[in-house]
Structure formats: structure tokens, C-alpha cells
Amino acid sequence: MLEQKILNIKSEFLGEIENVSDLDVLNDIRVKYLGRKSELGEALKGLKDLSVDEKKKIGPLANEVKNEIASKIDALEKNIKSQASLLKDRIDVTIPGKKKEVGHLHLITQIQSELIDIFSSMGFDVTDGVEIETEEYNFDKLNIPENHPARDAWDTFWIKGKDGERKALRPHTSPMQIHYMESHKPPFRVIAPGKCFRNEATDASHDHTFYQFEALVVGDDVNVGHFKNIAQQFFSMFFKKDVDVRIRPSFFPFTEPSFEFDISCTVCDGKGCSTCGRTGWIEIGGAGMVNQAVFEAAGYEKGRYQGFAWGFGIERIAMMRHKIDDIRLFHGGDLRFIKQF
């Protein structure tokens, strides 16, 4: 009788515990089967009324069932707890990810690389120079002596160098001409894109910080025709259409003769529109045949070589290509502008 009862309790327990996955339910089961007032407890109390023989048989059985129930409950409890902690650390791979902001190259940097690619394909070397330049390279060696009024054309930010020497945040990339010639022998062709600074009031077409693009070609018989031809090829490649180049007389101390150069308006193809002020031409930069005084300052024999140089603002051609109407947008740090390119 008692034996059957104990076996019934066990099978009832096994049935009840089968699908339990909740700790509270498991706890109720523990109280129900192992608590002081449990059925099994009551049944064990009846042991004392049994004969010695029956006690010997049923006693161990009762203990065995009790231990089995206890160990099953303990094992299940452990299982449920570890499942819970796994669930807590679970990663839901179906939740949409957080978008990571990835930066990209600034429009000017992109265009600079494009210019370098085009000129490399035409056999040009690429150099840079320094942004903090000495007075000597910025001006003296470029045939702009101290106190010469031409210096005023470059509104220069002067700073004091480490050794107390007066230095300039370079207002143009032309000092690179001297640096390059001091370490290279003609014939050569080289470009130097770089950051420049000018101490002047800013407006839609002037900024204190901007990028210039210098080119220098030197050889035995380099002439203005070479300049026009190379400039024409380059601007046609850059704007992906036939572009005309024209030159107008001008003055730079480091070139002789000097000129400003224009390209045919890429918006109206030279017909005349609001971008080019109805002239059909857009002013691009300065150029000229390298002044022999500059060759001399760089250590070349006077009269031995001929060459041309030019310099123009990279922002200016970026503005033409993308129809940007204010140069201050480039380095103003407004991401709404930067992200468009």
C-alpha cells in the first residue's frame, strides 16, 4: 500500500515537472513534494507503523524517491537559471543596426587628387613645399625684394619663427618653384598643389585660407605656346569638354612676361551667361615665363633655360564645376555643405 503510494507520488512528480521552465512554479513543486507537509512527508510518517521487514524494504525506497526528487529539482533549477542568463545576453540580430557615420574626402582633396592624376598622366612630377615659409623663399628669391611695393599684392600673415626669424604663412605656392629648382636640373615639369593663406577681408570670392595649384615647366626652349597648349589640354580634361585658354598681359615679379589667363566659360561654352558676366570667359589665375632673376636665385646660370609657371585657386575651379557661389563654404566647416560631395 505505502510502497504503491510512494511510487505514485514519484510518477506524479515526474509528470508535473516535465515542462516546467519557471522558477516560481518549480519552487511550488519543491514545497509540494519535499516540504514538511508534503504527501511524501506524510507517507514517511506512516513508516513507523510498519513491520520490520516492510520497513527494511520501503524505508530505502522512500529515501531513494526523496533524493531523486530533490536532485531533479536542483538540476532543473540550475538549468532554468543558466537559460535565463543566456537569454539576458542574447543578441537580437533582427534589430536594425545603428548607422556609423563614415567620413569622406573633402571636395578640395578629391579635386586635388584628380589634378594630380591628370598631370601625372602628362608626365609631371608632384611636390608640395611648406605652409610656414621664410621671407627669403616667399619673396626675395622670387624677385620681390623687401620694401618693394609688389609685396603688398600678397596680404601676408606674418608670424615669428622659433629662432625669432620672421616667417610667413605662405600666401601663394610659388616658393615651391625655388625649392624644386634648387634640387632638380632641367628639363622637368612639376606641379605643387597646396594650402595658402591671405590676410585680407573675406567675401564670396575671397577667403583667408584656400588652395593653389602651381605648375612649373623648365627646359631649353619652353615657350608660351607650351603653356597655352598644356593649360588647354588640362582644363578640357578636367571639365570634360573643349575649353579654350586666353592670356592677358599682367605683372608678377617672378615672371617676364607675365599674364593672367582665362578659360572659355564652361557654363555657356563661351556664348556669354551670368556666370561669366556675359563675356564668355572666366578668369582663372596668373602665369608667365619664369623671370631669369628667379633662375639665378635658384642657382641656374642666367639665360641658360626657359620655362613657364602658373598658379590658380583650386576652389575657383571647384566652384565652376559645382556651381558653388561662395568660396567661404569650403572651409567653413558646415557639414551640410561638405556632405554633398
Ligand code: PHE
Ligand atoms: N603666385 C601668383 C599668385 O599667387 C600666381 C602665379 C604663379 C603667377 C606662377 C605667375 C606664375 O598670385
